Amino acid sequence: MNKTFKIYAIVFIIILIVVAMFGIGKKPALDWRKNFDVDKKTPFGLYIFDQESSGLFHRKLEKVRVSPYSYYQKNNQKKPHNILIIQKKLDDVSWQYILDQVSKGSDVMWFTNDTTAKLRDTLGFRFKTVGHEKNYYLQFTDKKLSDNRLFIDKFPENQGFSYIRNDIEILGKTLHKDKSNETSFSADFVKVNFGKGHFYIHSEPLVLTNYYILNSKNKYIESVLSYLPKRETVWFIENDTPLSMSPLRFIHSNPPLKYAWYLLLFGLIIFVIFNAKRKQRIVPIIEPLKNTSVEFIRSIGNLYLQEGDFHEMMAKKAQYFLNRVRMDLLIDTHDLDAQFINKLHLKTGKNIELIEEAVKLIKKGQDPYASVMKEELIRMNQLLDKILK
Structure with missing residues (x-):
């Protein structure tokens, strides 16, 4: 127990003793209100x-x-x-x-x-x-x-x-x-x-x-x-407020005890406030991590564009598209046949000719020996975006 806490405790005890001394011998004021309450022992209760x-x-x-x-x-x-x-x-x-x-x-x-x-x-x-x-x-x-x-x-x-x-x-x-x-x-x-x-x-x-x-x-x-x-x-009998079932009802029914209880709570709050203020360390400000995924993707895209490798970009786009079909539409992408085209048509509601054209370009992107033009890459990108839109 440190010295500061001892000082607070002694001051608080002295205050309680002073309040108790003022309360001793003090007669409670008699309630002369005409309440006509069957639970009241006041002069005008029943x-x-x-x-x-x-x-x-x-x-x-x-x-x-x-x-x-x-x-x-x-x-x-x-x-x-x-x-x-x-x-x-x-x-x-x-x-x-x-x-x-x-x-x-x-x-x-x-x-x-x-x-x-x-x-x-x-x-x-x-x-x-x-x-x-x-x-x-x-x-x-x-x-x-x-x-x-x-x-x-x-x-x-x-x-x-x-x-x-x-x-x-x-x-x-x-x-x-x-x-x-x-x-x-x-x-x-x-x-x-x-x-x-x-x-x-x-x-x-x-x-x-x-x-x-x-x-x-x-x-x-x-x-x-x-x-x-x-x-x-x-x-x-007049409907009165029901008897409180609170564990503190005896304290609240006696003014000296009620004042002592409130004083205790007030003292504890003051103690906690001052004690916390003296011991609380400064909380450092930590900058949140930045999301650099967009910058990374943009850099990779620029790199492919500068190299002119349209075939590799078409393959990556096809791979990304098929992954989304598996995860979001739950369609098997192992065989890009007529059954795959029909399932994709039913689940997306897109025109089947549009899907057939997109599948044809995807297969071309997956063929390592195929020659891909810039216009084909752009067309496939437009088609795949329409299908999953």
């Missing part, structure tokens, strides 16, 4: 409700992570049941399937503060902002449940129902106090009849989150859910 849901629904709960459309396509003959929806938006086709199930006798418990055209036009009410208080109470209109009220003190939605039809039953109200300490009420939990079934709509989905379940001192949640009949309940 982790605790998800863990306790089986008991709340008398062990008759089915959790579904597909759309109502996909679910009821496979369960179209399902008996009347309960449907649970928490802050979930439905597509138009799924909404029609929900309406079909409710009209046949199913009941829907829907926690939402979002006014959609589906709720407004079909069920006959709207949401509105009913105040700007930082805290208020939710209580039931049923006097038997008056003690089971819930105090909302963290990021309340301040949403209630307005334009309610006369046939809609109000099950819960929100108690507001203005600056003069006068109390007013607004509906937050209603029952809507639809066909043979019912819609139960609650405008404050925060009541199901981890924070309010842990801080509840009574049975408010149980009282809300008690309006559903004791039968099978189908809970349509």
Whole structure:
């Protein structure tokens, strides 16, 4: 281990120690986002409700992570049941399937503060902002449940129902106090009849989150859910991002470990860059070999032309032509007879008289005692080029 590497290692270790010291004792920031995620343990996640849901629904709960459309396509003959929806938006086709199930006798418990055209036009009410208080109470209109009220003190939605039809039953109200300490009420939990079934709509989905379940001192949640009949309940859970299966998921889930991991990678990259820069030798430039075949052939051709040996040039040309016929056309060139001429005619499609003339000149070039004129060499060269063109 050289001296330079030791220096890099010591500096890197010191940086890691400094980062670790800053991370020790630092409390992670609390995530107050309203995610309504069953896998989140943050204040406004649904982790605790998800863990306790089986008991709340008398062990008759089915959790579904597909759309109502996909679910009821496979369960179209399902008996009347309960449907649970928490802050979930439905597509138009799924909404029609929900309406079909409710009209046949199913009941829907829907926690939402979002006014959609589906709720407004079909069920006959709207949401509105009913105040700007930082805290208020939710209580039931049923006097038997008056003690089971819930105090909302963290990021309340301040949403209630307005334009309610006369046939809609109000099950819960929100108690507001203005600056003069006068109390007013607004509906937050209603029952809507639809066909043979019912819609139960609650405008404050925060009541199901981890924070309010842990801080509840009574049975408010149980009282809300008690309006559903004791039968099978189908809970349509929002489709979340699947859990990462990466081996580094534990490191990425802890900010100090994640920062240390990135720092390690960054340090290794810097080390490799500087180390390679110091040790990399200069790569010599090697000129590629030049192809001198063309120059060689031109020189040989000029030599034959200057000597006037047309017979030798005709023989070389004939030899080159027959070699190409063997290699490219796969024709035997041992006997330059009528069969050879016919095969060459069939494979090249050239005029048979042209081929016969070329074969005659080839044979003359192969005859060592034949006298060859310049015009014959030129003619044979033209014929052979036409045949293989």
